[in-house]
Amino acid sequence: MSLARRERHALVETMTEAGPGAPTLCGTWTVHDLAAHLVVRERRPDASLGIVVSPLAGYLEKAQAKIAQRPFTELLELVRTGPPWWSPLRPVDAVANLSEMFVHHEDVRRAEPGWEPRRLAQQDEDRLWRTLRTMARAAYRKAPLPVVLATPQGDTITAHRGDGAEVVLTGTPSELLLHAFGRDEVRITATGADADVRAVLATDRSV
Known part of the structure; x- marks a missing residue:
């Protein structure tokens, strides 16, 4: 299935x-x-x-x-x-x-208080990562700065190119996919200057 x-x-x-x-x-x-x-x-x-x-x-x-x-x-x-x-x-x-x-x-x-991320099988995470590759650039097209999506294992997707210092969003593929679809109830970390991170996280990510 x-x-x-x-x-x-x-x-x-x-x-x-x-x-x-x-x-x-x-x-x-x-x-x-x-x-x-x-x-x-x-x-x-x-x-x-x-x-x-x-x-x-x-x-x-x-x-x-x-x-x-x-x-x-x-x-x-x-x-x-x-x-x-x-x-x-x-x-x-x-x-x-x-x-x-x-x-x-x-x-x-995640609309319920106290939610926790599910632990998905690696093959499912891999499938979601492939899906993320196909739509990441559309999701972050309005970002004011370069955006890179990264997994803890070191895989990366350049979601948006542009001028300025890049912001790196790190998390499992499932969490990054949710963020790309505009959800903020996610478990990711953002690396970059504080103002840059705030700007990227506030980006309209509607696809």
Whole structure:
């Protein structure tokens, strides 16, 4: 079973345990709202375009609000089963949905006080590192200074080139991936001048 599929199943379990009204790291969204978002993304390609196309954001919001009226258990079953056979996401689920499922799983986990990072198998960390390589430059494109992502083992990704002294963000691939996706509830260390570090950590990392 792919890591994306395992994270999907784990996400549904965590959402079930948290309950529909529990908070997430996705702004004001509850777990129920997040489930509705995932269903729209995989089953309403017409509306999901609003995720990346600003003029369609209102259409997306209406579609998500309508789907959110469904029972929580029904939404979770739709998330668990994944993209339907006709979805363009289905053939590429292992790749296209890996970061989506992993990040949103942590959005539910880390919205609770006292969270701790999970210990992932090295092969899973390696898979997340490969994913990070494909999107790091887009995530840190607005950084005011050079940014390097590094693992404790010494692997590095140049996430942003530019003028000035570089800031190095160090952590496991899973923690760095979450940071690249705009999450601040992460366990990483930042090396550089204090003002530079603050500037990089405050960067808009929306992809």
